[in-house]
Amino acid sequence: ELKVEQNPLFLSMQEGKNYTIYCNYSTTSDRLYWYRQDPGKSLESLFVLLSNGAVKQEGRLMASLDTKARLSTLHITAAVHDLSATYFCAVIFNFGNEKLTFGTGTRLTIIP
């Protein structure tokens, strides 16, 4: 069964702190996306990770992919209020038919 699990599901953190969101998946894949969604809005692309060991950074966010561990992390450094949103990872599984499978999402709230 194709499963993508994120944890935590809810995260409340203070401004200025660091934290990591984890994305575990059940079956071999070497491609993964991270997205951000604000309430009532669409998905905004954050990172595209296309190989084992890929690491990408944009501002206070850094994402990495470990295909052997079937794990991706989204690290937040010195959080600011503007980062409050729901974050999704999405994994591409290929069994002849490619399927993009989303994680459950992590609702992040940054407290001033």
Next chain:
Amino acid sequence: KAGVTQTPRYLIKTRGQQVTLSCSPISGHRSVSWYQQTPGQGLQFLFEYFSETQRNKGNFPGRFSGRQFSNSRSEMNVSTLELGDSALYLCASSPQTGFTGELFFGEGSRLTVL
């Protein structure tokens, strides 16, 4: 550069009816994929079209169908609507097929089935 455009943005239908949603991709993008987002099931992949051909498909019943035109615009159709079809339907465009590049999402079409 114009983004991905979805129409209509909001619509209300009753059970048993059918609905057609439209998605215009970013100029030059040939891949369009569709997703359903509900509070209970989260985000789920419906299907992907590239150069007018369905390339990949999720696990939805045959009531959900789509097509893509020669100008890369795509439509999604849901027949015999059920209450559980109430959702935000998102489409995304990409320059290439196979989820090898960035996906750009539209604002979505919010469907309510009464």
